[in-house]
Amino acid sequence: xxxxxxxxxxxxxxxxxxxxxxxxxxxxxxxxxxxxxxxxxxxxxxxxxxxxxxxxxxxxxxxxxxxxxxxxxxxxxxxxxxxxxxxxxxxxxxxxxxxxxxxxxxxxxxxxxxxxxxxxxxxxxxxxxxxxxxxxxxxxxxxxxxxxxxxxxxxxxxxxxxxxxxxxxxxxxxxxxxxxxxxxxxxxxxxxxxxxxxxxxxxxxxxxxxxxxxxxxxxxxxxxxxxxxxxxxxxxxxxxxxxxxxxxxxxxxxxxxxxxxxxxxxxxxxxxxxxxxxxxxxxxxxxxxxxxxxxxxxxxxxx
Ligand SMILES: Nc1ncnc2c1ncn2[C@@H]1O[C@H](COP(=O)(O)OP(=O)(O)O)[C@@H](O)[C@H]1O
Ligand SMILES: [Mg+2]
Numbered sequence: 001x002x003x004x005x006x007x008x009x010x011x012x013x014x015x016x017x018x019x020x021x022x023x024x025x026x027x028x029x030x031x032x033x034x035x036x037x038x039x040x041x042x043x044x045x046x047x048x049x050x051x052x053x054x055x056x057x058x059x060x061x062x063x064x065x066x067x068x069x070x071x072x073x074x075x076x077x078x079x080x081x082x083x084x085x086x087x088x089x090x091x092x093x094x095x096x097x098x099x100x101x102x103x104x105x106x107x108x109x110x111x112x113x114x115x116x117x118x119x120x121x122x123x124x125x126x127x128x129x130x131x132x133x134x135x136x137x138x139x140x141x142x143x144x145x146x147x148x149x150x151x152x153x154x155x156x157x158x159x160x161x162x163x164x165x166x167x168x169x170x171x172x173x174x175x176x177x178x179x180x181x182x183x184x185x186x187x188x189x190x191x192x193x194x195x196x197x198x199x200x201x202x203x204x205x206x207x208x209x210x211x212x213x214x215x216x217x218x219x220x221x222x223x224x225x226x227x228x229x230x231x232x233x234x235x236x237x238x239x240x241x242x243x244x245x246x247x248x249x250x251x252x253x254x255x256x257x258x259x260x261x262x263x264x265x266x267x268x269x270x271x272x273x274x275x276x277x278x279x280x281x282x283x284x285x286x287x288x289x290x291x292x293x294x295x296x297x298x299x300x301x302x303x
Contacts, residue, residue: 005043005050006036007037007055010040018280045073045076049296086273092139092140106260107128107175107176113171117159117163117172124174135149135175136148137173138165144212144215178259178261181203186204187256190253190254190275194241195249198222198285201222202256205219217278253271255269
């Protein structure tokens, strides 16, 4: 097989701390990879046997262009994860599909552009009397963009924030703030080919004072996921695979869980488009990812 493209962006390659250990693991295992920027017009994507999304993170302000690029790559090569998985997972509405399949997700309501924000917030707070605080975020977003935490008495500020997010026709997510995150953080479980590799603890990013932090390595530490977390994460990946009708497990996936009021793990996010995998915090993660890329080579060669 021809080389595998590892996709980044010029503006993001320095922030991609997974890339150096992954490249080193590929070098050790003699896997032919090349790092490419998704928006580099000089790249002929058809020359790659597989095109693997890693850190094209500057697409957030030009999603339509990025998705058109994904369409093109899928047509001329093999995109990983597959196009359907990328498209589906970029919009947090996927949480509803997973809830329908029995996955315990963080309680989630959507406010669509046609909905009146004030009524939606009042209904939400009535339905979640236990929630001292709540969270508002855009349905399409990442890296804490557009997210805000409010106390339940801050309804006016919350409605303003929803109106701000909805001003360009965006859907908005409402969730109770799950306070367990302040004690135990969230657990991010990383899988390659559907097999658990490693996990990290990510400490809480949203302050009571309205501070919104981004998940730099200062907020991450290694953690072993427990049996309950692995069970929920594995079920979420199976549900995603079945929803998307995928033949193979996802090449890579990150499953983010927070404990609910009953202390059981609940799905916050399924990151299957271009997740940061915290490879520098684990011994074996990069090796396992490279082994999965190697299996890809063998499958493509019909081995
Ligand atoms: N319902 C929630 N309860 C507690 N913390 C939350 C909740 N939703 C989001 N957060 C915090 O905000 C961060 C970013 O939210 P997330 O849903 O992961 O969106 P994204 O990563 O796509 O911006 C999380 O890592 C977590 O710290
Ligand atoms: Mg997140």
